[in-house]
Amino acid sequence: MLQLLKNRISVKSINLPKDFSVIAYGKGMELPAYSLERSIINLEGRIVKTVPIHELTLMEDTYAEPGKIILFINDQNESREVLDNTWALNLEGYLFSCGEIKAKGKVGVFKFNQDLCEINLSLSILYTEASLIKGVRGNRILQDMDFSDIDDFVAEKSKDIDLSLMDIVLSPILLPSRYFVEKNLNKDVKDYYSVNFLNDANIIYTGVDSIPMRRISFELRKKGKKVKEVLLDVEPLLAPIYLSLMTYYMMEG
Secondary structure, three states: OOOOHHHOOOOOOOOOOOOEEEEEEOOOOHHHHHHHHHHHHHHHOOOOEEEEHHHHHHOHHHHOOOOEEEEEOOOHHHHHHHHHHHHHOOOEEEEEEOOOOOOEOEEEEEEOOOOOHHHHHHHHHHHHHHHHOOOHHHHHHHHHOOOOOHHHHHHHHHOOOOOOOOEEEEOHHHHHHHHHHHHHHOOEEEEOOOOOOOOOEEEEEOOOOHHHHHHHHHHHHHOOOOEEEEEOOOOOOOHHHHHHHHHHHHHHO
16 A cells, blocks of 8 residues: 555655855756755855766866755765765765765764655755745745645646656756656656657756747647646745655656
8 A cells, every 4th residue: 555645755854064165966966966955056056066976086176165064965976976975075065865874084974764765855954944044935944845635746746747648857956856757757857948849758847947838849849749737835945845756746646
């Protein structure tokens, strides 16, 4: 029997450092990394650089940024490579992981091992930021994080996605959920910035980025392709997290 999502969601306040200038993420950790970046930009009004982990390790200019770094890594090979570099350069930072990562040098490791780990980490990041920043939007986000009816919402909204269609096209807001859409639904995933839209597709977007995605739908229909438009009309900072939850429901249901 499918376990209720509301019983698997665990949101808590976490210790988020403020003295950093770069966020870097490894494979499968885009969701918490961009949850942090977007919450900082939208709730604090502060710009922070976010890069894939290999850009951090290969582009020395990244290391020239002042301040510490925040890392989101699960893969042990990725963590070993990055921590070797930060240790050699005597850099300080913080690493959040859902895997078994050992600390090295001046980079502290924070482990999250619960169910739906990346999703719960993302929710906890957003909850922490919204709790710290007083304002209308922050308060609204906290209200939206009452997940008592999440199972009904996810079950109903998942019906909108037609898994018989070959592709899924994600809007810019939803792009951080790409890993879970690919992994849990076993679908080819494209995004707004892709070039070749050739197959029948689900076009999934939010209320704030619907117009450019509807243009893609129009172009596909002109080519005679079947298109299913799916509107995920929730708070944009929560939208990729909700879509990730939907992929678990659809995979396990």
